[in-house]
Amino acid sequence: MDILGVRTSHSEIIFTATEPRQTYRTTLTVLNISSISKMVNVRPSKSKLFRIIAKKNNKKIAPGVQISVIVEFSTTKAVDASGVCNISIDEDIITIPLHAFTAACDLSVDREVDFGAVVADSRVIFKEICVTNDGSLSGRFAIASPRNQFMTILPRNGTVQPKDVFLIKVELYTYQPMVLDEMIKMRLEDAEDTVVKIKGNIVVPTLDLFDFSGQKVECIQFGSAFYGTSKLEQIFVYNNSPESINWVTLMENDAVGSEVGTDLSLSSEAFLADKLKEDFRTTAYTSDLIACQPCEGILNPYSKIIVTLCFSPKEFPATKFHKKEDEIPKFREYALYVRFETVRSCDIFPSQQKLSNESDGRKGQQRVEVALTGIGCPVNLNIGPVSKFDFTECFLGEKVNVKGTLRNDSPLLPLNFQFRQMAHFRVTPAKGDLKPGQSMEVVISFAAHQLGKVEINQVIDFFGLVAFPNNPVELKMELFHQIKIPFTGVCNSPVKKPKANHMPGKETDHSAEQMTGKISKMRELSPDTLLTGCESVYSRKKKNKSATGMKHHTCVDSEYTYDEKEVEAMKARKKYYEWYVQGLRIRRLQKEDHREFDEFNNAVDIGIRPAEGLRSPKLSAKDIVHEKFVTGICAAVPPIRIRKLRVKGVPPLSKPAEFGLNAVPSSLQEEMDCNLTLTPQQLHQIFIGPSTVDYGIVCVHSTSTQNLNIVNNLATHILIEVDTVCVELRESSPLSQVVPPMSTAYLPLVFESIIKGPFQKSITYRINNIHFGRILVMANVVSVELELSTNELVLSPNYGLLHESGMRTTVRLYNRRNHSAQFSWIPVLTEEGMAFFIRPDGGVVDAFNDLECEVVWHASFFSPVKGDFDLMVHEGNKIRLKCAVELGHINVHFVENRVLFNSAALNISITKIAVIKNQGQNHAYFKVNNENCVPGMSVIPTHGVIPVGGYTCLNIFFHPTTIFKFDTRLKVDIRNLNMLKLRVGGSVIQP
Numbered sequence: 001m002d003i004l005g006v007r008t009s010h011s012e013i014i015f016t017a018t019e020p021r022q023t024y025r026t027t028l029t030v031l032n033i034s035s036i037s038k039m040v041n042v043r044p045s046k047s048k049l050f051r052i053i054a055k056k057n058n059k060k061i062a063p064g065v066q067i068s069v070i071v072e073f074s075t076t077k078a079v080d081a082s083g084v085c086n087i088s089i090d091e092d093i094i095t096i097p098l099h100a101f102t103a104a105c106d107l108s109v110d111r112e113v114d115f116g117a118v119v120a121d122s123r124v125i126f127k128e129i130c131v132t133n134d135g136s137l138s139g140r141f142a143i144a145s146p147r148n149q150f151m152t153i154l155p156r157n158g159t160v161q162p163k164d165v166f167l168i169k170v171e172l173y174t175y176q177p178m179v180l181d182e183m184i185k186m187r188l189e190d191a192e193d194t195v196v197k198i199k200g201n202i203v204v205p206t207l208d209l210f211d212f213s214g215q216k217v218e219c220i221q222f223g224s225a226f227y228g229t230s231k232l233e234q235i236f237v238y239n240n241s242p243e244s245i246n247w248v249t250l251m252e253n254d255a256v257g258s259e260v261g262t263d264l265s266l267s268s269e270a271f272l273a274d275k276l277k278e279d280f281r282t283t284a285y286t287s288d289l290i291a292c293q294p295c296e297g298i299l300n301p302y303s304k305i306i307v308t309l310c311f312s313p314k315e316f317p318a319t320k321f322h323k324k325e326d327e328i329p330k331f332r333e334y335a336l337y338v339r340f341e342t343v344r345s346c347d348i349f350p351s352q353q354k355l356s357n358e359s360d361g362r363k364g365q366q367r368v369e370v371a372l373t374g375i376g377c378p379v380n381l382n383i384g385p386v387s388k389f390d391f392t393e394c395f396l397g398e399k400v401n402v403k404g405t406l407r408n409d410s411p412l413l414p415l416n417f418q419f420r421q422m423a424h425f426r427v428t429p430a431k432g433d434l435k436p437g438q439s440m441e442v443v444i445s446f447a448a449h450q451l452g453k454v455e456i457n458q459v460i461d462f463f464g465l466v467a468f469p470n471n472p473v474e475l476k477m478e479l480f481h482q483i484k485i486p487f488t489g490v491c492n493s494p495v496k497k498p499k500a501n502h503m504p505g506k507e508t509d510h511s512a513e514q515m516t517g518k519i520s521k522m523r524e525l526s527p528d529t530l531l532t533g534c535e536s537v538y539s540r541k542k543k544n545k546s547a548t549g550m551k552h553h554t555c556v557d558s559e560y561t562y563d564e565k566e567v568e569a570m571k572a573r574k575k576y577y578e579w580y581v582q583g584l585r586i587r588r589l590q591k592e593d594h595r596e597f598d599e600f601n602n603a604v605d606i607g608i609r610p611a612e613g614l615r616s617p618k619l620s621a622k623d624i625v626h627e628k629f630v631t632g633i634c635a636a637v638p639p640i641r642i643r644k645l646r647v648k649g650v651p652p653l654s655k656p657a658e659f660g661l662n663a664v665p666s667s668l669q670e671e672m673d674c675n676l677t678l679t680p681q682q683l684h685q686i687f688i689g690p691s692t693v694d695y696g697i698v699c700v701h702s703t704s705t706q707n708l709n710i711v712n713n714l715a716t717h718i719l720i721e722v723d724t725v726c727v728e729l730r731e732s733s734p735l736s737q738v739v740p741p742m743s744t745a746y747l748p749l750v751f752e753s754i755i756k757g758p759f760q761k762s763i764t765y766r767i768n769n770i771h772f773g774r775i776l777v778m779a780n781v782v783s784v785e786l787e788l789s790t791n792e793l794v795l796s797p798n799y800g801l802l803h804e805s806g807m808r809t810t811v812r813l814y815n816r817r818n819h820s821a822q823f824s825w826i827p828v829l830t831e832e833g834m835a836f837f838i839r840p841d842g843g844v845v846d847a848f849n850d851l852e853c854e855v856v857w858h859a860s861f862f863s864p865v866k867g868d869f870d871l872m873v874h875e876g877n878k879i880r881l882k883c884a885v886e887l888g889h890i891n892v893h894f895v896e897n898r899v900l901f902n903s904a905a906l907n908i909s910i911t912k913i914a915v916i917k918n919q920g921q922n923h924a925y926f927k928v929n930n931e932n933c934v935p936g937m938s939v940i941p942t943h944g945v946i947p948v949g950g951y952t953c954l955n956i957f958f959h960p961t962t963i964f965k966f967d968t969r970l971k972v973d974i975r976n977l978n979m980l981k982l983r984v985g986g987s988v989i990q991p
Contacts, residue, residue, distance in 0.1 A: 005034030005036075006040065008087070009029040012096065013028065013098050014100075015073045017136030017137075020076055028069040032064065032065055033064075034063060039090050053070040054069040055067075069085075073098075080101050081099070083098040103137050105135035107135070113127045114199055118243075119174065121243075122174060122692060122776035124172070126170060129196060130166070133164055138159050139159070139188065140189045143157065146184060150172065153169070153184070179201055180198060182198040205240075205243065205342050209238070211236070221373050226413060226462075227376050227481070228464070229480050231311045232308055232467075232473070233309050235306075235309070236305070237299070244300050245298070246342065246683060247341065247680060248296045248680045259333060260334060262332065289314065291467065298680065311334075313375075337370070337371055340369075342366045379410070381409070384407070394448055395493070405439055407439040408435065408436055408439075409437070416432075417433075417461065419460055420459040422458055425456065425487050427445075428442065446489045451492065459483075686713065689709055694706075694778045697779075698782070698818055700782070702818050702847075709746045712741060712745075714741060714742075715742070718768060719767070720737050720766070722749075728753045733750075735747065782817070784873060786871060786876065787813070788871065789814070792881075792884070794809075795808070795886070797887070806857050807856070808856050813850060816848065818848065823842060823872065823873050824841065828868035838869055839854050839856075861973070865884060892919070895917055899956060899982060900986050901958055903987060906961070907961060908959075911958070914953070914970070915952070926975070929971035929972065933969065938956075940954075954970075956970070965988075967983070970984050
């Protein structure tokens with residue numbers, strides 16, 4: 001410290017960890033740093049505990065010269081002291097504080113522990129609380145128990161060495177979402193109690209859907225779209241959690257309120273009638289309605305991704321084999337639900353016998369739904385004035401024009417059409433756009449270039465935005481629908497030459513009505529008009545040639561040809577039989593498939609072990625048969641493609657796998673499958689659970705087993721490995737399993753602990769050694785314990801038993817825990833004695849079993865009616881059983897109320913008998929109260945029992961030694977009854 005031109009080595013002198021009868025010293029130096037000499041003197045301290053040793057200086061000290069002072073501290077008691085050391089610099093004084101502190105601990109602790117935001121994924125995370133001891137003695141601390149059951153603090157007490165730091169581990173189990181705000185009271189030695197605040201936020205990984213304006217999306221309205229076209233909508237999928245998550249998209253088929261191809265404009269009766277006619281599977285149908293890109297992925301914390309949803313209404317379901325040519329589909333309204341779901345372990349898992357593979361069993365997943373609405377519209381183009389155009393006859397080189405009308409009867413969408421170029425006919429305009437309800441006139445021209453009858457179907461193509469299966473994000477203007485208009489015309493060669501004034505290429509215009517008029521006269525001029533509609537002039541040219549190369553014409557009698565109705569009936573009949581034969585073939589193939597499934601796909605084990613001398617046959621090229629699907633039949637479960645939603649509600653078939661066959665991959669195919677990196681869609685089809693394995697209450701040194709269930713819905717093998725780092729699960733085996741495709745398996749987790757208290761640990765499992773998951777293992781480890789059926793046992797008289805049997809009853813011991821309990825009964829002895837006995841007095845009660853013990857009270861007049869037993873459980877609890885006796889109603893009396901000893905001779909013994917009879921229903925116990933009621937008289941027995949319905953004789957012996965007269969009462973006490981009195985009288989005479 002530099003002050004007043006001098007520099008002192010100490011600004012404050014502190015002696016720490018002082019002890020009585022010890023001397024502590026330090027050196028204080030004063031250096032002259034000024035340019036002139038100064039007078040420096042150190043004055044003695046006024047405190048008796050501090051001593052300042054310095055040489056007296058009467059001279060000034062030159063610049064750069066220092067003086068030294070020794071400061072000592074000593075005491076005879078452990079006390080803290082303070083003082084000052086005064087240093088005079090010329091005329092100024094510098095004061096240096098002096099302090100001395102006894103040896104003590106100085107504990108301090110962190111006041112706050114913040115876990116931050118974590119995900120509830122069954123992990124165990126921990127933070128540390130630092131307890132620092134800045135003192136010179138060791139100090140103790142103690143922490144109160146936390147109220148939150150998902151938090152553990154270890155150790156709860158301890159000792160911190162001097163100048164050391166002690167770390168307290170705070171473990172938090174992320175089992176369920178919660179806001180943690182715990183105040184833990186902590187006691188420190190030689191300090192005030194401190195409160196440590198532990199806070200955190202355990203959140204559920206959630207997905208949010210937003211549009212481009214930042215608003216949450218609950219419903220996407222695609223609007224109207226023609227069957228065969230597509231519409232796109234884009235949304236943001238946002239990961240609102242602090243950790244990365246895998247997500248997939250699923251189609252909700254069984255959601256409440258979903259409608260698939262419903263005409264909501266119909267009445268209830270019409271809707272139900274129309275629904276009975278629909279024969280298709282909505283599961284497979286709806287899989288083609290909605291496409292999503294991407295439909296799976298990994299989202300980083302608090303990040304988002306653009307997801308494109310494509311709505312493509314279909315005209316008819318894929319399972320509807322045929323439709324009528326003139327059938328116009330209906331307007332269908334769609335209300336579908338798409339679910340965005342995170343991929344995690346399954347929280348609720350059924351039992352091993354009832355394992356379900358349905359995707360809706362994964363109830364632990366965090367999900368968000370979005371509703372999709374849209375309308376499927378048919379192409380409704382009204383063609384007028386007729387649907388079939390017959391141009392009748394036209395001469396070669398001429399042209400016939402007919403006016404027609406096109407009207408868009410669709411009330412919602414415009415139409416973009418184009419007439420396809422056909423021979424002999426031309427439509428003007430050939431393409432255009434029609435708004436809803438708009439009409440357009442077209443001119444259809446027939447200009448034949450060959451003789452004969454011409455019948456064609458004019459095709460009208462309709463174009464719209466269509467999504468392709470390999471890229472549903474991009475829409476292109478493509479053909480999505482077409483209709484056909486029948487055109488019929490006849491071309492004849494004229495008989496007369498045209499007039500001179502007829503210009504070449506001049507068109508002859510006829511209206512539709514003029515063409516259907518008087519034209520029969522012209523037919524007689526041309527034999528080619530007699531050909532049927534199925535033949536043409538060009539087709540006859542090659543058949544009707546002579547050797548000279550001249551043309552020949554075949555005349556067909558119209559009376560023997562089929563008319564149009566008969567031709568249509570023949571076609572309909574042929575089509576009907578084609579449908580009938582095709583249906584028979586489909587049913588036959590289905591029966592063969594079911595028969596093959598029942599024959600080969602069963603759970604019968606034929607006892608063949610794999611890799612036991614068997615080799616797979618080698619296939620040649622001709623043995624490879626490619627599967628051919630029946631036309632018009634779609635699979636019940638569509639394959640999962642990258643840009644197509646997986647349909648929920650149709651679980652794949654899975655079978656139980658033989659346990660313990662493959663703990664590691666054993667074949668080349670298994671090794672290849674178990675090294676694959678799985679996508680989120682594939683991970684979503686693997687069920688591993690439950691996510692929390694709760695053993696409940698288990699005993700110390702006992703073993704308890706829970707199964708970790710595995711369901712593999714993939715078409716490949718998977719390798720499941722479990723890391724059990726805690727010693728409590730060291731007995732678990734095996735810890736790995738190769739699960740075959742479409743199979744179920746389980747891994748047994750064996751728990752055994754030697755430490756009492758709650759147990760919560762997180763273990764990790766791996767899929768194909770790449771993908772990780774966590775499972776929380778919970779247990780409450782307790783000591784063995786027995787329970788009594790009752791703690792207060794009351795014994796009552798047993799009718800029909802002899803009095804030697806006493807009173808009997810039973811008490812039952814229950815062992816409701818998973819370990820056998822060894823016990824023993826210890827009677828509690830008192831001054832009154834013990835009249836109760838219990839058998840067996842020791843033994844073992846098996847786990848989840850009970851044992852009955854018999855308690856007997858040996859009855860007598862002197863037996864105490866109360867007694868206690870202590871049930872001592874080895875390394876377990878202690879219970880006291882209180883026993884009591886209820887004596888029944890007693891009804892006894894003397895047969896004769898008086899016994900006389902008349903003229904008894906002196907010094908001569910005489911005996912009389914008094915009879916006590918029991919007329920009650922319970923045994924009676926008596927005691928003679930005054931057995932020597934008269935000098936020389938005695939009564940035998942003095943106590944005993946009077947059985948039910950029996951009697952007891954009291955022998956009264958009298959041996960007088962003096963002459964006297966007497967009249968007294970013999971008193972007999974009856975237990976649970978008033979005292980009985982027998983009158984005894986007589987006189988003694990001299991013989």
